[in-house]
Amino acid sequence: MSLAYYPGCTLKTRARNLEEPAVASMKVLGLQLDEVPRWNCCGGVYSLAEDDLIHQVAPIRNLIRVKKQGKTELVTLCAFCLNTLKRANLLMKEDVEKRNTINSFIDEGLDYSGEVEVVHLLEVLRDYVGWDVVSQMVKLPLLGLKVAPYYGCTLLRPREVAIDNVESPVIFRDFLKALGARPVDFPESTRCCGSYQIVSSPDDIAEYARPILNSALSQGAEALVLTCPLCDYNLGEGQQELMKKNSGFRRMPQFYFTQLLALALGLDPKICHFELNYGKPESLLRIKNLLA
Amino acid sequence: MSAKQTKRKSTATAVKHRAKKPAATAVKKEKKTAAKLIPIYIMGKRYEVPEGLTIMKAMEYAGYILIRGCGCRGGTCGACGTFYRKPGDYKLQVALACQKTVEPDMYIAQLPFFPANRATYDFAGLTAAPEEVFKLYPEMFRCVACNSCTKACPQGIEVMDAISALKQGNITEAAQLSFDCIQCGLCTSRCFGELAQYHMFQLARRIYGAKIVSRAEHLAEMVKAVDEGRYDRFLDELKEAKEDELKKLYQEREVEPLTAGEDWKPKDTTYL
Numbered sequence: 411m412s413l414a415y416y417p418g419c420t421l422k423t424r425a426r427n428l429e430e431p432a433v434a435s436m437k438v439l440g441l442q443l444d445e446v447p448r449w450n451c452c453g454g455v456y457s458l459a460e461d462d463l464i465h466q467v468a469p470i471r472n473l474i475r476v477k478k479q480g481k482t483e484l485v486t487l488c489a490f491c492l493n494t495l496k497r498a499n500l501l502m503k504e505d506v507e508k509r510n511t512i513n514s515f516i517d518e519g520l521d522y523s524g525e526v527e528v529v530h531l532l533e534v535l536r537d538y539v540g541w542d543v544v545s546q547m548v549k550l551p552l553l554g555l556k557v558a559p560y561y562g563c564t565l566l567r568p569r570e571v572a573i574d575n576v577e578s579p580v581i582f583r584d585f586l587k588a589l590g591a592r593p594v595d596f597p598e599s600t601r602c603c604g605s606y607q608i609v610s611s612p613d614d615i616a617e618y619a620r621p622i623l624n625s626a627l628s629q630g631a632e633a634l635v636l637t638c639p640l641c642d643y644n645l646g647e648g649q650q651e652l653m654k655k656n657s658g659f660r661r662m663p664q665f666y667f668t669q670l671l672a673l674a675l676g677l678d679p680k681i682c683h684f685e686l687n688y689g690k691p692e693s694l695l696r697i698k699n700l701l702a
Numbered sequence: 703m704s705a706k707q708t709k710r711k712s713t714a715t716a717v718k719h720r721a722k723k724p725a726a727t728a729v730k731k732e733k734k735t736a737a738k739l740i741p742i743y744i745m746g747k748r749y750e751v752p753e754g755l756t757i758m759k760a761m762e763y764a765g766y767i768l769i770r771g772c773g774c775r776g777g778t779c780g781a782c783g784t785f786y787r788k789p790g791d792y793k794l795q796v797a798l799a800c801q802k803t804v805e806p807d808m809y810i811a812q813l814p815f816f817p818a819n820r821a822t823y824d825f826a827g828l829t830a831a832p833e834e835v836f837k838l839y840p841e842m843f844r845c846v847a848c849n850s851c852t853k854a855c856p857q858g859i860e861v862m863d864a865i866s867a868l869k870q871g872n873i874t875e876a877a878q879l880s881f882d883c884i885q886c887g888l889c890t891s892r893c894f895g896e897l898a899q900y901h902m903f904q905l906a907r908r909i910y911g912a913k914i915v916s917r918a919e920h921l922a923e924m925v926k927a928v929d930e931g932r933y934d935r936f937l938d939e940l941k942e943a944k945e946d947e948l949k950k951l952y953q954e955r956e957v958e959p960l961t962a963g964e965d966w967k968p969k970d971t972t973y974l
Binding site: 419451453454516 | 833845847869
């Protein structure tokens with residue numbers, strides 16, 4: 411089985427440690443990820459202004475390319491790409507007037523009305539593969555690894571595009587369980603990391619990260635696992651600031667969920683590119699005997 | 703035409719419009735050449751010009767002296783990027799003025815130069831990391847994927863795809879997609895995000911050529927051999943040869959067949 415796959419710009423540069431382990435893992439699980447031909451930036455963020463249709467063009471052009479590719483489902487790894495694409499898709503499904511305006515502007519010779527379903531890789535694992543199958547395929551169970559799943563905003567908000575229950579999501583917990591790790595529930599798992607606010611207020615980065623990291627630490631987490639390069643950047647740079655400010659602040663290794671998947675499936679850790687991670691996760695993995 | 707041209711004097715303005723009535727010129731021209739005259743509009747003014755002329759020649763026929771916005775006249779220098787539109791169609795079309803022949807009722811405006819942002823950099827100090835390009839042209843991320851750039855390219859380049867490639871850190875792809883770019887700047891003039899696509903692509907091609915594509919080792923070896931004078935005596939022999947001898951050598955030379963493979967060698971290997 412093969413699914414259309416949208417990587418996103420950051421996954422091709424800064425966040426190769428999110429993409430490469432995902433592609434390799436899905437191959438092992440019998441799912442081919444077919445990169446959308448000629449994809450462009452997802453738009454970066456969903457535009458909320460009612461009359462700002464030009465910023466819907468980028469995500470919708472990608473969805474048209476998926477339709478041209480002959481696929482009906484589109485898989486994303488980055489939570490922000492998911493959010494932007496899924497909300498733009500919803501707009502095309504529900505607002506006929508805007509749909510017509512956008513279609514006539516885009517000029518791709520193919521009209522689009524929201525036919526593609528945008529899904530996150532976690533949903534693919536849950537709904538297409540199944541946790542039991544994932545669990546059976548695990549060669550190196552992540553035993554004893556206490557990981558706090560950080561959802562952030564974009565996997566769950568707004569409600570119309572959420573990949574799980576908005577108030578009490580379990581998809582990330584179930585994923586970690588299937589890999590043999592110990593998921594650590596923590597109250598701030600859906601608190602905002604600061605998102606693009608950090609661009610205009612770079613000095614706030616530590617204060618956005620502090621409650622999230624403290625919450626996970628206080629629940630006994632040894633590491634954080636996430637799905638979004640922007641969350642990763644904000645929390646990673648944030649914790650470095652906190653360590654600078656307060657010498658007692660404990661370092662928190664950050665993983666992408668796909669790295670843990672690849673590791674548990676017994677793939678070569680080189681494809682995980684741990685050198686790109688924040689919080690030195692390799693030393694934690696060595697302590698847990700999960701890395702040579 | 704030559705008599706007319708001698709009367710004209712070059713001025714400091716980029717394009718100078720001649721004061722003479724073009725209609726009178728056109729009538730005279732018709733008598734001489736009997737070419738069919740067609741109406742075109744240059745910057746909004748109507749002229750009748752012989753069909754079959756390129757836009758550039760038609761402008762000159764109408765009395766413009768081009769000291770900017772024209773260069774090679776062969777479709778490769780990118781100086782004569784031109785927008786035009788035909789009546790009854792809202793769509794803007796693009797062409798190189800030296801390549802496109804005039805069509806009846808064309809509205810024409812040349813864009814000889816565009817004040818696009820061009821980054822300055824010390825090329826020797828650059829690496830092939832995508833972040834180098836991001837830092838020099840951060841406005842790249844203002845692209846909204848409207849695709850107006852692609853529609854404005856007279857070279858048929860997938861301009862938006864090449865920008866996407868750059869954003870994805872794929873300098874090689876951007877360099878290859880933009881290979882035919884002649885830096886006319888029409889893409890930039892249409893850009894919603896005010897990107898200078900053609901300058902970004904030039905940087906991509908420079909980085910690709912100098913820092914990504916693998917070096918041709920054999921070329922360096924050959925240049926060294928030439929510098930060391932390995933082929934000097936063959937050249938000297940030719941210099942001293944008599945005319946008849948040269949002709950004979952030329953006529954009897956062995957030519958590499960078009961279908962020759964990579965391992966083809968001439969029968970006489972003296973000069974290898």
